[in-house]
Amino acid sequence: MAAITAALVKDLREKTGAGMMDCKKALTETDGDIEVAIDWLRKKGLAAAAKKSGRVAAEGLVGVATAPDKAAIVEVNAETDFVARNETFQGFVEAVAKIALAVGEDLDAIKAAPFPGTGRSVGDELTHLVATIGENMSIRRVRVLSVKQGVVASYMHQALKPGLGKIGVLAAIEGPGEFATLETLGRQVGMHVAATRPEALDVDAVDPAALERERAVLSEQARASGKAENIVEKMVEGRIRKYYEEVVLLEQVWVHDGESRVRAVVKKAGVVLNGFVRFQLGEGIEKPKDDFAAEVAATAGV
Numbered sequence: 001m002a003a004i005t006a007a008l009v010k011d012l013r014e015k016t017g018a019g020m021m022d023c024k025k026a027l028t029e030t031d032g033d034i035e036v037a038i039d040w041l042r043k044k045g046l047a048a049a050a051k052k053s054g055r056v057a058a059e060g061l062v063g064v065a066t067a068p069d070k071a072a073i074v075e076v077n078a079e080t081d082f083v084a085r086n087e088t089f090q091g092f093v094e095a096v097a098k099i100a101l102a103v104g105e106d107l108d109a110i111k112a113a114p115f116p117g118t119g120r121s122v123g124d125e126l127t128h129l130v131a132t133i134g135e136n137m138s139i140r141r142v143r144v145l146s147v148k149q150g151v152v153a154s155y156m157h158q159a160l161k162p163g164l165g166k167i168g169v170l171a172a173i174e175g176p177g178e179f180a181t182l183e184t185l186g187r188q189v190g191m192h193v194a195a196t197r198p199e200a201l202d203v204d205a206v207d208p209a210a211l212e213r214e215r216a217v218l219s220e221q222a223r224a225s226g227k228a229e230n231i232v233e234k235m236v237e238g239r240i241r242k243y244y245e246e247v248v249l250l251e252q253v254w255v256h257d258g259e260s261r262v263r264a265v266v267k268k269a270g271v272v273l274n275g276f277v278r279f280q281l282g283e284g285i286e287k288p289k290d291d292f293a294a295e296v297a298a299t300a301g302v
Contacts, residue, residue: 004024012034019125022127059078059083061165061166061281062164062166065094065097070145071144071170076093076139077138083137094163145275152186153189155171155190173273188256196249
């Protein structure tokens with residue numbers, strides 16, 4: 001019996017894209033013959049994952065997992081919306097969210113964590129799922145929020161099932177109060193964030209580069225009016241305040257009443273909103289535009 005070394009397993013993984021445990025088993029079954037092991041994996045459908053790894057995955061699900069003082073949100077992508085309705089895929093997203101709640105938001109730590117009931121790591125289970133379902137998939141991003149006193153509430157817009165959907169929000173509410181009351185406020189904040197897409201919690205958290213770009217544009221617009229420079233400066237500052245009202249969560253108008261500022265709502269509740277996360281499925285991923293006519297022409301050799 002040939003020795004199944006870590007280097008041999010690594011080599012097989014690089015050649016096939018299959019999971020570590022699957023590669024180890026393949027080498028054990030084939031007495032360490034890597035070429036035969038490749039065929040063994042192909043016959044089992046486990047070497048297919050590597051061929052799919054280059055395809056764009058912009059669909060899938062956002063998942064959340066919560067505890068009273070902590071919550072995790074993850075985005076797991078697949079190639080088609082059809083996969084989001086697959087119960088196995090849904091179970092994977094739910095499990096990854098729960099694992100993130102336990103181990104934190106480091107992706108490498110999550111992928112190395114044991115996947116429940118399989119004997120595989122999360123990373124290897126993902127590879128196995130790619131081979132089984134037949135689409136490229138990835139764990140794209142993870143965030144975890146926590147509070148010392150209070151609640152991290154979650155909101156899932158148009159949830160496919162509890163904790164799974166396409167737009168998920170976490171809101172960290174810090175302060176005293178009954179859990180149910182804080183949870184309700186946190187959920188209301190989540191609904192607000194889902195609707196308004198704020199970019200920062202408060203003015204200090206606004207991206208300096210984004211602010212400078214905005215200020216430059218507003219300055220050019222104001223100068224085009226022909227006003228004196230001191231008037232231009234006042235015009236720009238007024239428009240910057242308006243900009244804050246659009247992108248800063250605490251400066252936005254509360255969607256639930258259409259008149260209060262979010263900061264006033266939070267202050268009235270006697271708590272502090274110390275963080276939020278909004279994940280929208282596929283945001284920022286460039287999806288290729290299929291040219292069906294060109295594809296047919298290429299196939300026909302035209």
